[in-house]
Amino acid sequence: MIDLYAAPTTNGLRAKIMLDETGLDYNLRRVNMQAREHKTPEFLAMNPMGLTPVIVDHDGPGGKAVTIPQSIAILFYLAEKSGKFLPQDPAARAAFWDPMMNTATDIGPTYGAVAFISRWSEANAAATENFQQRFREYCAVWDAKLANQRYCAGDEVTIADFSFFGIFTRAKSNYAAMATGYANLDRWHDEINARPGVQKGLNFD
Numbered sequence: 265m266i267d268l269y270a271a272p273t274t275n276g277l278r279a280k281i282m283l284d285e286t287g288l289d290y291n292l293r294r295v296n297m298q299a300r301e302h303k304t305p306e307f308l309a310m311n312p313m314g315l316t317p318v319i320v321d322h323d324g325p326g327g328k329a330v331t332i333p334q335s336i337a338i339l340f341y342l343a344e345k346s347g348k349f350l351p352q353d354p355a356a357r358a359a360f361w362d363p364m365m366n367t368a369t370d371i372g373p374t375y376g377a378v379a380f381i382s383r384w385s386e387a388n389a390a391a392t393e394n395f396q397q398r399f400r401e402y403c404a405v406w407d408a409k410l411a412n413q414r415y416c417a418g419d420e421v422t423i424a425d426f427s428f429f430g431i432f433t434r435a436k437s438n439y440a441a442m443a444t445g446y447a448n449l450d451r452w453h454d455e456i457n458a459r460p461g462v463q464k465g466l467n468f469d
């Protein structure tokens with residue numbers, strides 16, 4: 265059994281969607297970030313960085329419990345554990361790395377910067393706009409890519425789709441101006457959104 269400690273943030277969404285898509289057994293241990301439950305001694309013992317999400321797999325390698333913070337590490341761990349959502353064909357695997365890493369290290373942190381900076385004051389409007397513009401530029405590249413391929417890394421669903429989906433769906437609802445006008449991205453978003461596992465993954469109740 266796996267315990268998932270998460271809140272419905274972009275990083276939490278990708279971990280929960282992956283668990284629901286793989287069908288692995290897990291318990292959701294919802295973290296109340298407003299109550300700062302991610303800074304308690306119990307939580308810090310799992311992740312000294314005090315960041316969500318974290319999984320604890322009580323049946324990890326060798327039958328031993330393993331604790332894994334970092335949403336992208338969680339995606340890879342669960343992909344390997346379940347044997348799902350990682351391309352097996354060497355050419356498809358090679359084509360997977362760039363889109364995967366864009367979601368992890370480029371567009372994801374850009375969304376995070378918009379969310380973080382825009383919470384401060386009007387004085388930071390220029391910085392917010394700067395990151396929103398960067399987000400739009402990434403979206404334009406994704407939109408062109410998705411004109412020629414069905415999913416983020418080609419013609420099969422991979423963890424790159426789940427990694428990006430949480431970001432784009434939150435951008436659409438929270439910062440619509442930077443996620444509007446991309447027809448191919450919308451087609452992809454609607455297709456991923458319609459998956460039963462993704463719908464389950466979005467539900468933190």
Ligand SMILES: N[C@@H](CCC(=O)N[C@@H](CS)C(=O)NCC(=O)O)C(=O)O
Nearest residue numbers: 273274275314315316317334335336
């Ligand atoms: N690189 C980490 C980032 C985790 C992260 O920043 N989590 C946010 C929620 S999305 C958090 O816990 N923030 C609390 C804080 O900054 O104190 C990951 O991908 O899991």
